[in-house]
Amino acid sequence: MKKIGIVGTGNMGRVIGLALANKGYEVFFGARDLSKAKFASEFDNQTKSGTNQQAAAFGDIIYYSPRDIHPKKVLDNLSVLDGKIVIESGNWDISDQLDAEEIKISKTEILQQQLPNSKVVKAFNTILQEVFEYSIKDLKSYNIACFIASDFLDAKSEVSDLSSDLGFTTIDCGTVKQAVLLEQMGSLIRILVRVNKNPWLSFSLTDLPEIKDLHFGGRTASALHGKTEYLENR
Template identity: 80%
Template sequence: MRKIGIIGTGNMGRVIGLALAHKGYEVFFGARDVSKAQFASQFNNSSKFGTNQQAAEFGDIIYYSPRDIHPKEVLEDLSVLDGKIVIESGNWNISDELDAEKISVSKTEILQQQLPNSKVVKAFNTVLQEIFEHSIKDLKSYHIACFMASDFSDAKAEVSVLASDLGFTPIDCGETKQAILLEQAGSLMRILIRIKNNPWLSFSLTQLPEIKDLQLGGRMASNLHGKTDFLKNN
């Protein structure tokens, strides 16, 4: 199994790292405040902890948690991330009036620009930390979606394996440019949490059986839908 380095052991870094450690992955928790990394490692004796730089050096795959902080402010040497897969799951703020921040560029695109020699993958941004408390068996039965986007198909394939190992259903949403849509979905999720006053929510994507004998007229050509060649019944 690939080694996992957690850069920034906050809530999400801790639960993702521990979930992977419980699955058998080697995990190194890093933090600017090493006590946070130490706290996380106490939940799994096989995991390691230390600085963010040590976590970056240890991991073959990195989970990057610091929000809106340039990696050069977190690491002493950015070159240690060259060629590595870097997962980020950042979302945007929601106001007390439930207004979502306007998104013109995704956090994934920003991090990719900051780490031009790494393979940045958007993933897990619509999965709340509470969801990781469920068993892998239950998560599989719920078909909880782990949406992902990246310009690197090999990196997405490896993150898909991680997601599947944790019980999630990986959904490839395309290139990095699609990360902006995933972050909008993240904003929607955070709004729903506040409306429902319930963090035990998640998205799933269900493929229904195809109906060959259409009774309602079928889908007609429309400029709103763009190309519809993929629709067998059109």
């Protein structure tokens, strides 16, 4: 089983680490405040805890949660992340008036620039921490989407396996450039929680069976939408 290093054991780091430990992954919780890493590791005595640097060195795959904090401020030696997959789930703040911030460059793309020798993957940002409380059987039956984006196909494949192991349906959304869209979805889910006063929500994508015998004329050429390459490539 792959080793997982959690850099920044807050809410998401703790639940993702514990869910992976439940599935048999080796997990090391790291934090700047050692008591927070220890708190997480006490839920599963197979896990370890210590500093962020130790977690980064331990993991083959790193979950990095200190949002908007340059890794050089979190770790003493960044070279331990070279060649490794670094997952991040950063979302944006929502104002009291429910205004979402305009996103020009994603948090994923910034982290990839800060860690040019690592393979940064956006994942889990539309999945609220509460959702990890469900059993894997329930998660599969709810068909909860884990949207991912990265420039590295091999990294996406590994994160896809990891997300499937946790019970999610992985949806590959393309390169790191598409992480902007996932962060907008992150803003949307946060707004939905506030509007509905309910954190037990999630996104699903339904793969529908194709209808061959179309009754309403199908897609015709459109000056508005340009080509329908996806149909031509089927």
